[in-house]
Amino acid sequence: xxxxxxSKVVTKPExxxxxxxYLPAIFSGLGITIKHLFKKKATLKYPExxxxxxxxxxxxxxxxxxxxxxxxxxxxGLCAVSCxxxxxxxxxxxxxxxxxxxxxEEKYAARYEINMLRCIYCGLCEEACPKDAIYLTDRIVxxxxxxxxxxxxxxxxxxxxxxxxxxxxxxxxxxI
Amino acid sequence: xxxVTIDGRTIEVPDGTTIxxxxxxxxxxxAPPTMCYYSKLKTSGGYCRTCLVExxxxxxxxxxxxxxxxxxxRTTVMDGMEVGNNTSPKVTEARKGVxxxxxxxxxxxxxxxxxxxxxxxxxxxxxxxxxxTRTDFERRTYDKIDIGEKIQLHMTRCVLCYRxxxxxxxxxxxxxxxxxxxxxxxxxxTYVEQAIDNDFSGNMIDxxxxxxxxxxxxxxxxRVWFTKPVTAHRNCEKCSGKVNLWYKGEEVLRVTGRKDQxxxxxxxxxxxxxxxxxxxxxxxxEGPTVVNRHSVISANHYEVLAKPNEFxxxxxxxLPLKEGEKS
Numbered sequence: 001x002x003x004x005x006x007s008k009v010v011t012k013p014e015x016x017x018x019x020x021x022y023l024p025a026i027f028s029g030l031g032i033t034i035k036h037l038f039k040k041k042a043t044l045k046y047p048e049x050x051x052x053x054x055x056x057x058x059x060x061x062x063x064x065x066x067x068x069x070x071x072x073x074x075x076x077g078l079c080a081v082s083c084x085x086x087x088x089x090x091x092x093x094x095x096x097x098x099x100x101x102x103x104x105e106e107k108y109a110a111r112y113e114i115n116m117l118r119c120i121y122c123g124l125c126e127e128a129c130p131k132d133a134i135y136l137t138d139r140i141v142x143x144x145x146x147x148x149x150x151x152x153x154x155x156x157x158x159x160x161x162x163x164x165x166x167x168x169x170x171x172x173x174x175x176i
Numbered sequence: 177x178x179x180v181t182i183d184g185r186t187i188e189v190p191d192g193t194t195i196x197x198x199x200x201x202x203x204x205x206x207a208p209p210t211m212c213y214y215s216k217l218k219t220s221g222g223y224c225r226t227c228l229v230e231x232x233x234x235x236x237x238x239x240x241x242x243x244x245x246x247x248x249x250r251t252t253v254m255d256g257m258e259v260g261n262n263t264s265p266k267v268t269e270a271r272k273g274v275x276x277x278x279x280x281x282x283x284x285x286x287x288x289x290x291x292x293x294x295x296x297x298x299x300x301x302x303x304x305x306x307x308x309t310r311t312d313f314e315r316r317t318y319d320k321i322d323i324g325e326k327i328q329l330h331m332t333r334c335v336l337c338y339r340x341x342x343x344x345x346x347x348x349x350x351x352x353x354x355x356x357x358x359x360x361x362x363x364x365x366t367y368v369e370q371a372i373d374n375d376f377s378g379n380m381i382d383x384x385x386x387x388x389x390x391x392x393x394x395x396x397x398x399r400v401w402f403t404k405p406v407t408a409h410r411n412c413e414k415c416s417g418k419v420n421l422w423y424k425g426e427e428v429l430r431v432t433g434r435k436d437q438x439x440x441x442x443x444x445x446x447x448x449x450x451x452x453x454x455x456x457x458x459x460x461x462e463g464p465t466v467v468n469r470h471s472v473i474s475a476n477h478y479e480v481l482a483k484p485n486e487f488x489x490x491x492x493x494x495l496p497l498k499e500g501e502k503s
Binding site (some may be wrong): 078081130 | 395402475
């Protein structure tokens with residue numbers, strides 16, 4: 001049954017003697033392979049070499065500290081409630097006397113965990129955060145051997161005081 | 177009986193009913209928001225001005241409109257009265273101003289506040305307020321006052337609705353706290369830092385529309401939307417024992433009174449139920465509380481979702497054949 005007029009009749013003519021030798025076809029095929037040796041490589045040697053990321057790239061999260069090295073997160077839970085994958089869990093605690101240099105506000109996240117296998121890197125947590133605390137960076141989540149290791153706690157997520165992570169590309173300023 | 181029209185919807189109510197009560201009888205679409213009025217507390221209302229409405233026709237006998245916007249919680253209806261609430265641009269404008277005044281000194285510490293998620297001021301400013309502030313002045317602050325083991329007072333968050341004072345006056349016998357000073361300096365305080373040890377003092381947590389009075393035993397334990405409300409009751413000698421338990425996992429984090437659609441508790445509960453009975457074995461559980469799906473508390477709760485129809489392949493029968501058709 002013919003549905004359209006675009007169908008083509010396939011013909012399979014007898015091959016000539018030169019074609020039957022297959023040598024021209026083999027050499028032209030080899031030629032294509034050799035040509036690719038001199039072309040620019042599509043891959044690169046990760047992790048020695050890394051690609052440049054787009055400024056909108058969303059990779060591993062970071063929990064930021066302020067200029068004085070205090071944690072910004074107050075465990076308000078907005079990231080967790082906005083998370084469509086339900087990857088974030090946290091426990092809050094009250095700041096005690098003498099901890100003013102560690103946490104910016106009265107309340108802080110005693111436990112903050114992101115399940116990196118659940119996370120879909122949508123960036124809604126970053127958008128929901130009222131305290132400038134969570135950002136998605138251009139770092140790639142390292143590979144691990146077991147599922148449990150992908151639940152990242154504060155030890156991995158919070159940036160070190162002496163090793164700040166630059167998020168200036170992702171910072172947004174809203175004007176109302 | 178008086179016939180009153182609110183936002184184009186007419187209802188007949190008994191004489192002496194306030195405009196607010198009549199609007200609530202019609203339904204939540206026309207009911208003005210309230211911050212200080214509480215139907216279970218006598219003489220409440222009249223402080224916050226959020227329930228302002230425009231009376232476009234005074235009554236059948238005197239059809240002149242009222243010259244100013246009136247507080248609907250304190251104004252009684254007249255026969256033939258016509259009221260504009262959400263449909264009146266004057267009211268919308270005035271309410272925006274009221275919210276701005278309420279937020280003038282209210283700290284923006286919702287990320288820390290335990291009330292966030294069930295805060296009436298949050299809802300009010302979200303629905304009626306503007307998203308920016310015009311004030312250049314420092315917000316009012318207070319020295320911290322410790323009012324006891326069970327209740328936390330944050331004076332900075334208070335909007336002076338007087339509900340807690342009325343609870344202390346009307347529900348408990350002999351109040352030990354009240355409003356001190358005047359005008360801009362007013363503050364809720366207990367006289368001589370007296371601890372509140374009355375059996376029903378915990379109800380001021382429930383009536384507080386903002387996070388000024390919160391449960392100290394729940395302080396920073398969890399955000400409201402991470403907990404799961406469950407309706408439960410127990411035989412209590414002092415109160416009705418009808419409560420909501422707020423679970424996180426297997427743990428009861430908080431006990432509150434049951435709230436109706438206006439955010440008011442149905443029955444006041446005693447401090448024993450509220451603060452001391454935090455075991456599942458203390459309660460008879462009736463089932464999960466139905467939470468409005470627009471509330472953040474219902475986020476990530478799936479118990480009210482309809483389950484899709486399931487069928488087994490073997491049970492599926494082929495459609496009957498039409499005439500002249502072969503299988």
